[in-house]
Amino acid sequence: MANKSSLKKMVSLTPLIVLFLISAFPAFAQQYADIILYGGNILTANQPKPDDSSVAEAVAVLGNRIVAVGTNQEILRMAGPQTLKIDLEYRTVIPGRIDTQVPLTNLKSLAENFRNQAEEFLAQGVTTVSTHLSKVPLGVIQKLDLPVRVAYAAEVSLQDPAETLLQNYEALPSSTVLWNIGFYLASADGLENSAAACMSKAYPREARDFPMWRAQAFGTNGNCLPTAKLRSAVDTILKSGNRATFDIHGDKGLDDLLEVLESFSGQYDIKRTRFGVEHCAAIRKDQIARAQKFDIAFSCDPPLGVHLEDGTKSTATEILFGRQEGGDMRAPLRSMIDAGLRPSLQTDSLNYYSFLATQQLVVRSFPNTRILGPQQRISRQEALHASTRWAAEHLGREKELGSIEVGKYADMAILDRNYLQVRQDGLNEINVLVTILGGKVVYTEPDYANRKGLPQVGYRGNLGSILIRGRLTDKLPYQ
Numbered sequence: 001m002a003n004k005s006s007l008k009k010m011v012s013l014t015p016l017i018v019l020f021l022i023s024a025f026p027a028f029a030q031q032y033a034d035i036i037l038y039g040g041n042i043l044t045a046n047q048p049k050p051d052d053s054s055v056a057e058a059v060a061v062l063g064n065r066i067v068a069v070g071t072n073q074e075i076l077r078m079a080g081p082q083t084l085k086i087d088l089e090y091r092t093v094i095p096g097r098i099d100t101q102v103p104l105t106n107l108k109s110l111a112e113n114f115r116n117q118a119e120e121f122l123a124q125g126v127t128t129v130s131t132h133l134s135k136v137p138l139g140v141i142q143k144l145d146l147p148v149r150v151a152y153a154a155e156v157s158l159q160d161p162a163e164t165l166l167q168n169y170e171a172l173p174s175s176t177v178l179w180n181i182g183f184y185l186a187s188a189d190g191l192e193n194s195a196a197a198c199m200s201k202a203y204p205r206e207a208r209d210f211p212m213w214r215a216q217a218f219g220t221n222g223n224c225l226p227t228a229k230l231r232s233a234v235d236t237i238l239k240s241g242n243r244a245t246f247d248i249h250g251d252k253g254l255d256d257l258l259e260v261l262e263s264f265s266g267q268y269d270i271k272r273t274r275f276g277v278e279h280c281a282a283i284r285k286d287q288i289a290r291a292q293k294f295d296i297a298f299s300c301d302p303p304l305g306v307h308l309e310d311g312t313k314s315t316a317t318e319i320l321f322g323r324q325e326g327g328d329m330r331a332p333l334r335s336m337i338d339a340g341l342r343p344s345l346q347t348d349s350l351n352y353y354s355f356l357a358t359q360q361l362v363v364r365s366f367p368n369t370r371i372l373g374p375q376q377r378i379s380r381q382e383a384l385h386a387s388t389r390w391a392a393e394h395l396g397r398e399k400e401l402g403s404i405e406v407g408k409y410a411d412m413a414i415l416d417r418n419y420l421q422v423r424q425d426g427l428n429e430i431n432v433l434v435t436i437l438g439g440k441v442v443y444t445e446p447d448y449a450n451r452k453g454l455p456q457v458g459y460r461g462n463l464g465s466i467l468i469r470g471r472l473t474d475k476l477p478y479q
């Protein structure tokens with residue numbers, strides 16, 4: 001449902017814009033904009049609260065930055081003879097999408113295939129991806145000319161002794177396309193489908209759709225890291241002043257982390273450190289209240305699809321906790337946002353269509369399947385924040401990325417349909433027409449480019465044939 005307040009047009013900002021331009025770009029008086037998008041619905045995500053964010057008509061780009069956002073009249077004044085002007089014809093523009101976890105190391109040969117993979121991201125409007133990398137793939141990535149922005153966490157294993165945990169890591173100089181976001185602590189537990197997620201409930205051996213549960217290979221409650229081990233790892237991280245993201249699948253795994261954080265809360269400013277927790281496969285409401293005290297940055301998988309669930313069978317969480325409670329425990333973004341947290345959306349996949357992931361947060365089902373945890377539905381404006389503004393915060397780049405605001409990098413995507421008005425269960429059908437990254441047109445949809453006289457740039461394969469777009473088949477090269 002489109003919220004009225006979000007549709008209000010931006011009030012005239014001319015004096016503000018002029019002031020900014022004089023102070024930040026003294027040479028601007030002689031300079032025209034490089035790109036102007038006008039006549040559209042520009043969803044700026046310019047406010048902390050999704051519903052307060054403005055919808056503007058036009059935006060101007062100079063160099064790699066956004067230099068003005070406002071009405072057509074205000075912005076078109078900045079056009080010169082060389083300016084690329086795109087009449088949006090009322091189409092939607094969104095900030096460049098940010099996927100807070102994609103498994104880049106699943107690419108067969110990172111060096112050979114990264115460019116093609118990056119072009120697929122750009123064709124989905126994704127301009128920034130976050131990933132975790134151990135030393136070797138980081139070395140590969142470092143040498144590449146990166147067509148998308150990559151934030152990485154240095155991957156270490158919680159199985160290693162705390163004394164050596166941070167040793168293998170040397171800080172690299174950060175750039176506008178590659179930067180470090182701290183450590184990624186892998187293997188706190190494992191996947192729920194193999195009964196490895198550390199859960200507060202015992203895995204029943206007889207679950208029909210989960211044959212691996214029969215063995216209970218990690219014990220009745222999954223693979224739970226000893227608390228002492230977690231405690232010394234957290235202590236090491238906190239002492240070093242680094243940020244960390246924890247790879248946690250089960251609710252007991254999160255209980256253990258929260259307990260450890262609570263035990264250190266007198267000693268360290270954990271809230272300022274803002275630890276991350278990935279997956280959100282099983283989170284209880286009482287845990288969200290505890291996590292809020294530390295302002296945990298949750299990076300959530302969409303509720304369905306990451307583990308090939310198609311919504312026709314019960315998920316692992318539902319079998320353990322019952323259909324209603326279990327459904328509500330998967331990617332509980334409604335409860336998180338209501339508690340004041342700012343969760344982000346990760347696809348955790350190289351081929352989960354970015355707008356299908358958005359649809360999952362809003363609808364919580366695949367087309368024609370049952371609904372999973374309807375109480376956890378969020379609005380499409382909130383879902384947009386989860387892939388833009390809140391995701392930028394998760395990656396420590398909220399001053400540069402995540403919204404369409406003066407001074408930020410010009411990362412944006414033009415969509416083929418109205419994001420606020422398309423049917424909820426049609427959000428996955430949204431296509432990207434143009435992607436702009438750092439003020440450069442990096443993707444154009446072929447027909448749109450023809451019609452608008454834009455250059456043909458970027459991915460030219462068929463996204464529909466390789467990406468999950470509302471239908472799952474086991475033929476897909478799913479990660």
Ligand SMILES: [Zn+2]
Nearest residue numbers: 247248249279
């Ligand atoms: Zn994981």
